[in-house]
Amino acid sequence: MVLEVDSIELNYGTKKILSGIYLKALSGSVTGIMGRNGSGKTSLLNIIYGSLPPKYKSIRINGQSIKKPFFSTNRIAYLPQHRLLPIQIKLKTAFKLFNIDWDKFIDHFDGFKDYEKFYTHQLSSGELRLVETFLILKSDHDIILLDEPFSFIAPIYVDKIKSLIKAQRSNKIILITDHSYEHILNISDNIYLLKNGCSKVISNIDELIYEGYLPSNSQQKWFPK
Numbered sequence: 001m002v003l004e005v006d007s008i009e010l011n012y013g014t015k016k017i018l019s020g021i022y023l024k025a026l027s028g029s030v031t032g033i034m035g036r037n038g039s040g041k042t043s044l045l046n047i048i049y050g051s052l053p054p055k056y057k058s059i060r061i062n063g064q065s066i067k068k069p070f071f072s073t074n075r076i077a078y079l080p081q082h083r084l085l086p087i088q089i090k091l092k093t094a095f096k097l098f099n100i101d102w103d104k105f106i107d108h109f110d111g112f113k114d115y116e117k118f119y120t121h122q123l124s125s126g127e128l129r130l131v132e133t134f135l136i137l138k139s140d141h142d143i144i145l146l147d148e149p150f151s152f153i154a155p156i157y158v159d160k161i162k163s164l165i166k167a168q169r170s171n172k173i174i175l176i177t178d179h180s181y182e183h184i185l186n187i188s189d190n191i192y193l194l195k196n197g198c199s200k201v202i203s204n205i206d207e208l209i210y211e212g213y214l215p216s217n218s219q220q221k222w223f224p225k
């Protein structure tokens with residue numbers, strides 16, 4: 001499966017946010033989206049999901065144009081930058097709604113075993129983020145959008161989430177953005193940088209430094225897979 005996005009035009013008033021986007025993502029791979037604060041990463045994910053209507057857009061799956069909001073096709077799941085689950089819902093109910101086995105979650109995160117009857121507002125920000133990321137990753141949708149899944153997450157859990165992403169990518173398209181760039185570099189097969197409303201395919205770390213996203217002393221290596 002191939003997801004292609006282009007011809008996006010998004011303005012807020014007179015401010016141009018996105019104008020020269022081309023993005024191609026394949027199932028079996030993780031596509032990282034990088035960019036400075038305010039470069040339009042969240043806007044782009046919202047446009048793909050269908051919750052933000054831009055002036056123009058073209059979104060295609062295997063060359064077929066998606067005309068209605070993507071979320072209405074039931075093929076796409078989205079972890080938004082801010083809270084996904086409502087406050088007054090128990091974890092048990094949330095797992096039921098997502099049709100995901102609570103015990104499978106506990107297999108990965110046994111520290112949560114007493115939380116099944118907790119309401120989401122009884123969890124810390126990081127605990128909630130972890131639950132929400134797990135639900136989205138394990139959902140049976142074949143396109144997954146993750147906006148800052150590593151926010152508030154402890155390193156030991158970040159590693160588990162990264163393993164889950166790698167395991168889930170075999171039959172899904174995964175788009176991910178996060179400012180923890182080391183993690184994005186570590187799990188992404190392809191990377192796009194958003195700058196001045198345009199997307200640029202990144203082929204090595206030096207380009208991220210040259211484009212002013214990473215500081216010049218960045219040590220990490222990355223090559224597209």
Ligand SMILES: Nc1ncnc2c1ncn2[C@@H]1O[C@H](COP(=O)(O)OP(=O)(O)OP(=O)(O)O)[C@@H](O)[C@H]1O
Nearest residue numbers: 012017035036037038039040041042043044081179
């Ligand atoms: N509802 C809105 N009204 C006006 N401007 C907006 C609105 N939503 C977003 N913007 C502007 O659009 C730009 C892109 O925002 P967006 O949230 O997509 O950026 P981002 O790359 O995800 O940023 P960050 O990395 O800080 O999360 C920003 O300059 C923001 O101020």
